Amino acid sequence: MIYLDNAATTWPKPRGTAATIADVLSSRGANPGRGNYAMAALSSETVYKCRCHAAGFFGAKAPENVIFTPSCTHAINYVLKGVLSAGDHVIISDMEHNAVTRPVMQLARKGVQFSVAHVHEADDEATIAEFRRKMRVNTKMIFCTHASNVFGIKLPIDEIGRLAHRNGILFGVDCAQSAGTAELDLRTLHADFLCMPAHKGLYGIMGLGLLVINNDIKLSTVIEGGTGSLSGINTQPEFLPDRLESGTLNVPAIAALDVGMSFIESVGRERLEAHEMSLICRAYDAISSMPECELYTLRPQSASHVPLLSFNLTGMPSDETAQRLGEREIAVRAGLHCAGEAHRAKGTQATGTVRICPSVFTSAEEIDCLISVLREIDQ
Amino acid sequence: MHNTCAKATIKIGSYTLAMRGCELLKQSRIPCDLRRISDSGGKYGCIYSITVEEASLWTAEKILRSAGIMVLP
Numbered sequence: 001m002i003y004l005d006n007a008a009t010t011w012p013k014p015r016g017t018a019a020t021i022a023d024v025l026s027s028r029g030a031n032p033g034r035g036n037y038a039m040a041a042l043s044s045e046t047v048y049k050c051r052c053h054a055a056g057f058f059g060a061k062a063p064e065n066v067i068f069t070p071s072c073t074h075a076i077n078y079v080l081k082g083v084l085s086a087g088d089h090v091i092i093s094d095m096e097h098n099a100v101t102r103p104v105m106q107l108a109r110k111g112v113q114f115s116v117a118h119v120h121e122a123d124d125e126a127t128i129a130e131f132r133r134k135m136r137v138n139t140k141m142i143f144c145t146h147a148s149n150v151f152g153i154k155l156p157i158d159e160i161g162r163l164a165h166r167n168g169i170l171f172g173v174d175c176a177q178s179a180g181t182a183e184l185d186l187r188t189l190h191a192d193f194l195c196m197p198a199h200k201g202l203y204g205i206m207g208l209g210l211l212v213i214n215n216d217i218k219l220s221t222v223i224e225g226g227t228g229s230l231s232g233i234n235t236q237p238e239f240l241p242d243r244l245e246s247g248t249l250n251v252p253a254i255a256a257l258d259v260g261m262s263f264i265e266s267v268g269r270e271r272l273e274a275h276e277m278s279l280i281c282r283a284y285d286a287i288s289s290m291p292e293c294e295l296y297t298l299r300p301q302s303a304s305h306v307p308l309l310s311f312n313l314t315g316m317p318s319d320e321t322a323q324r325l326g327e328r329e330i331a332v333r334a335g336l337h338c339a340g341e342a343h344r345a346k347g348t349q350a351t352g353t354v355r356i357c358p359s360v361f362t363s364a365e366e367i368d369c370l371i372s373v374l375r376e377i378d379q
Numbered sequence: 380m381h382n383t384c385a386k387a388t389i390k391i392g393s394y395t396l397a398m399r400g401c402e403l404l405k406q407s408r409i410p411c412d413l414r415r416i417s418d419s420g421g422k423y424g425c426i427y428s429i430t431v432e433e434a435s436l437w438t439a440e441k442i443l444r445s446a447g448i449m450v451l452p
Contacts, residue, residue, distance in 0.1 A: 032394075033394045033415075034425075035415070036414070036415050036416075040415075041415075044394050044398075045398075048394070048395060048398045051395060062399060062446075062447070063395055063398075063399055064393070064395045064396060064399065227393075228394070228425060229392050229393050229394065229425055229426065229427075230392050230423050230424055230425070230426065231423075231424030231425045232418065232421055232422055232423050232424030232425075233422075233423065233424065237392060237393065238449075239392060239393055239396060239449055240395075241393070241395055242392070242393045242395075
């Protein structure tokens with residue numbers, strides 16, 4: 001199979017991932033932070049090691065600033081619902097995934113105001129001006145995606161973060177499609193919250209997200225419960241990470257994330273991104289030469305895009321194209337990609353798009369095979 | 380020979396903070412041990428104790444507090 005659905009989840013996983021998970025289950029399977037015996041300590045150390053690794057990976061101030069969540073969506077909900085309350089105003093972009101749009105809509109029912117800033121592809125100044133125009137006296141937060149999960153268009157998050165901080169506004173970023181390939185270093189990035197899944201560009205497995213916090217704000221909690229700490233007190237701990245980590249952690253996924261980050265470091269993030277970008281440009285150039293094909297973005301480049309691409313064969317619904325590719329053992333994603341707003345912004349909500357996304361394991365030959373099959377389908 | 384140095388414990392609420400605390404103390408060459416304990420008074424319940432030599436207690440607590448690690452009373 002040619003797997004080009006890496007924007008949904010990367011596959012395959014790096015060598016060593018499955019063995020690490022098996023080792024956790026067989027020899028480190030105790031509940032972390034819940035027991036005095038040796039295996040519980042091993043489990044706790046597994047979590048701590050990955051937490052420290054992630055803190056270094058994203059330039060967090062301390063390991064406790066890395067919060068493990070069940071998914072990126074959970075992390076985003078923790079931030080939005082932990083910061084915003086009735087009367088507050090938040091700005092999002094028109095490239096958001098439903099992981100951002102839907103919590104904001106839910107908050108709007110409770111009196112939170114919101115505005116949507118239009119993203120200008122490859123025109124950072126125009127995009128920043130859109131965010132600036134949406135600011136109000138009660139704007140408490142800007143929360144936006146780093147890169148569209150449909151079109152790959154990057155937002156200038158550093159500049160948006162500067163704009164936010166200059167105006168005393170908190171800034172959160174959905175890094176679901178950028179973590180692992182794009183540079184994300186909180187020592188230089190003007191962001192208060194980074195949210196991401198472990199199972200995409202970080203090459204971990206499903207069932208784990210990360211929230212990396214870069215300020216001293218005490219988020220209101222969305223979930224409360226057992227943390228393995230201060231059990232004699234009936235209220236949620238004040239300190240991180242416990243405050244935001246109620247319930248048993250997904251230790252196998254945390255151990256897999258540790259492997260994934262080590263894999264990225266061994267390959268080199270910039271090398272990895274360059275490989276994927278060269279593949280997506282190869283696909284773009286070939287598809288743009290096909291008369292019956294529609295593309296929706298400029299030719300991708302690192303400064304303004306992450307390596308993923310949306311297209312359609314003219315006159316063919318996206319799901320039919322995906323179905324036909326699937327029958328030829330080529331895995332892609334069709335439809336609206338849980339991002340109706342982004343499709344509305346690009347005018348593709350009626351048809352959806354076919355999305356392809358390579359990983360470090362994708363070869364040029366596989367992209368050529370995709371193009372060859374697309375040409376056959378198109379005839 | 381038995382080590383007769385008097386020991387003191389520092390109570391920390393979280394495993395993550397206690398682990399980081401131990402690393403900081405070891406970097407400052409202050410020997411320490413980390414254990415998960417049940418607070419005998421029952422006020423806090425499950426917490427972590429960092430055991431250091433009593434002579435290092437003041438310095439150890441200062442290091443932890445200056446790193447933003449909350450020491451429980």
